[in-house]
Amino acid sequence: MKQMTGAQLIVRLLERQGVRTIAGIPGGAILPLYDALSGSDVIRHVLARHEQGAGFMAQGMARVSGRPEVCFASSGPGATNLVTAIADAMLDSIPMVAITGQVPLPMIGTDAFQEVDIYGITVPITKHNFLVRSATELLEVIPEAFRLAMSGRPGPVLVDVPKDVQNQLIEIETLPEPAEPDPAPVLDLAAIERAAEMINAAERPVLYLGGGVIHSGASQQAVTLAEQASLPTTMTLMGLGALPLDHPLSIGMLGMHAARYTNFVLEEADLLICVGARFDDRAIGKAAQFCPNANIIHIDVDPSELHKIKTAHVAINGDVAKVLDALLPQVKVKLRDAWLAQVDGLRNRYPMEMPARDDPRSHYGLIHAVASALDDEAIITTDVGQHQMWVAQAYPFRRPRQWLTSGGLGTMGFGMPAAVGAALAAPERTVVCFSGDGSLLMNIQELATLAEEGLNVKIVLMNNNSLGLVYQQQNLFYGKRVFASKYRGAPNFLRIAEGFGIAAVDLDAAANPAETLAQALSAPGPCLIHASIDREQFVFPMVPPGAANTEMIGG
Amino acid sequence: MIEQVAEPLEQAGITKVVLELDVNNHPGVMSHICNLFARRAFNVEGILCMPTPNTDRSRIWLLVFEDRRLEQMILQLEKLVDVLAVRRHGAEHEVFVRLEQFFH
């Protein structure tokens, strides 16, 4: 029998769950938990400078480790500052446990100082959430939060803990076992057999891989399936890295900013095998006109994704790695010479155009130069905007979890704190964050955290002194009425970085930018690498809003 | 970023459907369920909730109009952690009919 406080119990349970790093910011309502955390020998706390930064650090760790990671915030403004990072985790299915302090139970509902109903606020943006009413409940709630975050389709869980519950003393006989993910859904063998028959009978099949392949660790199976059945393979923004981009069967990313040939190949398909993807509007364009001639096999761990946007001919609910394992022995080896030749023909006729790819002062050239200076061990994060799409188009992703980006929510400010989280989870790797000047300013304060931790994070700032993607839309779709998208001031990012104690290099001033870049990337520790980008460069090709994927403009 | 251009929402059908939910009886369950319908822009015509005697469960009855999205709504309901089972009945189910006398 052991006596401890609710706060000490939380820390014990987190330790037993394998949590080793927590990002957060303390405040009145969570001080008992911080006091307990200060006594932990195994958990390291990383002090963020804004709770959104802490949330994205936890996400960065989780996107690299694949396990639920934790962030802490106090009640009221601390908790509301986490909201964007939680919503982002929800839309990209990232396992995360957010723990917030709350005013004491008797004060809930009295509009107490820093009282906010974070439980109510996070109902629509979490897989599940808890308001804990006694220290005893923690014995169930904490493991349950981890179980939910990592079972099936992963996602964020919030646990709101009133201050008096943190202070409450309880007697504990035995601690609960750390949570394990639920067993995967039972395999639907009949559906898997039908899927294999359809793949074997198809003449022009295409494999369509999403983030679910990354989450379930199914890349190897996906590559084997592609090779065994000679399937041209496209990936969503979240699925990049599932198949190496330079694999002969890769046809690159699909959708709004795909290469033309990719969308044309999909148009020709007679069978679409969708694995761990969800027919998102940015990926498929006008749903009714997407893959008009194809039967659909849809494999997903979340049953509510099946038939949601497109009715599948065979829908298989299951963990995609397990389903593919069962499917593979039934899929015949095929060469599909004619179909692959047709794909090659389209690729040659409508390739991905990357003008000035060899000039590191251009956008594609800069991305290319970064890729040339790194190996596949590096982790790449981005913010949101043109730079994000250019990196998605141009960077040769070759392994799962190499690429971290805010896909579903598209949150500016994601990139740098997520890179900090990635570096915390994988300190031996180089982490590169491609950012825009708009996005970087959204969480610039985390440079202080980065400097303090001295992590190996390089920020490649593609500075067009504007909200480039907005500027692009206004030019293309709003009669060139450019409004609120060009900055009039121009902060000196080099001095900002230096002010935070972070090394900075300016590629604009470099005689040999590729060499300066390579040096900056290979020096240990944080660095900001600044490069001006021509504001008139747009992301092409582009599927205009509401159009079918084959109606691309530009490129 | 760019405005979404989608097909206009279908008018809700006129056929009524009664949903019967078994749920855990603890605070917050109703807010999860009501929030789900609200955020997916699916109208709930009637709602009724009572604890089931001698258990830690409650039963919730929902009256909704049938439309193309109802299947998706049921799948989403089934994903809620505190929803244990969802059963679907036709409009002839008497639970709301018998209540009508209290709504005059």
Ligand SMILES: Cc1ncc(C[n+]2csc(CCOP(=O)(O)OP(=O)(O)O)c2C)c(N)n1
């Ligand atoms: C938090 C947030 N606010 C607004 C937007 C809308 N938005 C999308 S891209 C963009 C511009 C991004 O500018 P920048 O980071 O400089 O990148 P660029 O497009 O110039 O590469 C904006 C405002 C967003 N995605 N996220």
